[in-house]
Amino acid sequence: MEDTHKRMLIIDDDEVYCSVLCDAFTRRGFEVASAQTKEQAIHKAEVFKPHMAVVDLRLEHGSGLQLIRRLKDKDAAISIVMLTGYASIATAVEAVKLGAIQYITKPANADEILAAFAQEKADSDGAPSDKPLSVKRVEWEHMQKILLDCDGNISEAARRLNMHRRTLQRKLAKRPVRH
Known part of the structure; x- marks a missing residue:
């Protein structure tokens, strides 16, 4: 993957976190755009035409899950990593079904996000834990x-x-x- 020619869209309603990620990916040679709402994200995707997107699960006025579908409809080749501070098995499965290649929890740094993009497919081979859930x-x-x-x-x-x-x-x- 040639990073210097990749465009990344970062969608998160936390402006500070979004700004930190934008700066980190820009330093790594990416062209970066950001959006804080679903509407901004759809508009930026049409204009910016990203190769990759980092999508927060919980946006102020909507769900990142709906956004995955919209981004995939616009460009089936886009790679999407779902990012959330509220992880659940149900939303992880749904995100992958909709087309996300990975689902990771916040706070994730740029290296962790890049590692998620580097995986060819979603990690569904994880062995079940020996400890039962509370x-x-x-x-x-x-x-x-x-x-x-x-x-x-x-x-x-x-x-x-x-x-x-x-x-x-x-x-x-x-x-x-x-x-």
């Missing part, structure tokens, strides 16, 4: 799966989970436990 982690994973099944509709997910909408929002706003 009850809190299983609950987090289940809420994420139901939310994904409801296309991000919090009210519908809360109905299916038999809980109040605000309770679900509060639980989803917390970072998940590791195990």
Whole structure:
């Protein structure tokens, strides 16, 4: 891969983190553009025509999962790495199904992101852990799966989970436990 001729689009609503990544990839010889919203990202993808994209899962007004589909529709050859601070198995699987080549958690630095792009296909060969998930982690994973099944509709997910909408929002706003 000839890095000096690669264009990368970084999509993250955290402006500081986005700026740090842009600077790091520019120093590595990439042409870099950034976007903080889904709409900006779609516009930049049309104008900038990136070869690679780093997409945050949670954007202020939308999901990065929807953005993967839109970017792939515009250019099937684009390589996409999904980046998130709220990892779940359900969203990782969905991101890969939609066309992301890898799914990594924040805070990831430029070297970790480049390593994810270097992998030919998503890492689905990981051996299962010998330690079972905690009850809190299983609950987090289940809420994420139901939310994904409801296309991000919090009210519908809360109905299916038999809980109040605000309770679900509060639980989803917390970072998940590791195990």
